Amino acid sequence: MTDFTPISDEEWRKKLTPEEFHVLRQAGTEPPHVGEYTSTTTEGVYRCRACGEELFRSTEKFEAHCGWPSFFSPLAGDKIIEREDNSLGMRRVEVLCAKCGSHMGHVFGGEGYDTPTDLRYCINSISLTLDEKPIEG
Template sequence: MTDRAHDFPADPKSLTDADWRQRLSEAEFRVLRQAGTEAPFTGEYTDSTDVGVYRCRACGTELFRSEAKFSSHCGWPSFFTPLAGDAVIERRDASLGMVRTEILCAACESHLGHVFAGEGYDTPTDLRYCINSISLTFDDETASPAE
């Protein structure tokens, strides 16, 4: 779990904007709580090939495994499936003059990115979960345990 997950109330959805502002940086709050987007090709995990688990930066919930990550060349980390079917929730997003499917963390309802279908990627699901790096933390499974 991330260092933020240990002090969450039983229902992180009950946190107010003021609570979130205390827990998140300004950039994290803009993306996670206000559905912002980081600039393409700038995120920490865009090109990462490390083995491990990606978690929600806001609450620490496990969201994606590295085995589901693929290079879509879109500028953001891309996954073809979440870790568990109930890890993320979908919501219709009609902002910016188009209709898309927004992806949120099911545990805290923080904005992660969007999912796109039918783009012709050679993946088992033909889905692309396009996720902001700033919405994620990463647990590296190849790191040596501390002695």
């Protein structure tokens, strides 16, 4: 983890809206097809809404038609944490911000998308903010 001083749930509740708190701090999921970034093609960097850490780039975003923003790769492997999630009676891999530990969504593999990694990072829009800027290189 990078420099981040852990804060209490009480402090998170002051910083986040109730909906943001539910998803980011309680591993909730926003409803499909309602998120701000589900279909956007705006160029830029997607940051963790809780701490501002850069997590994904628009160049790795693709249309998966699943109801949530989808990326085939994070900005860098050390920017996220992947951990097993056996909730809801299924095996999934949860994606967390490595800096603050906030829940982003889940990553799925082997679904047959035509992407370089065959991975789909299915991320809640409410977990992100988009820093609109041209992507270089």
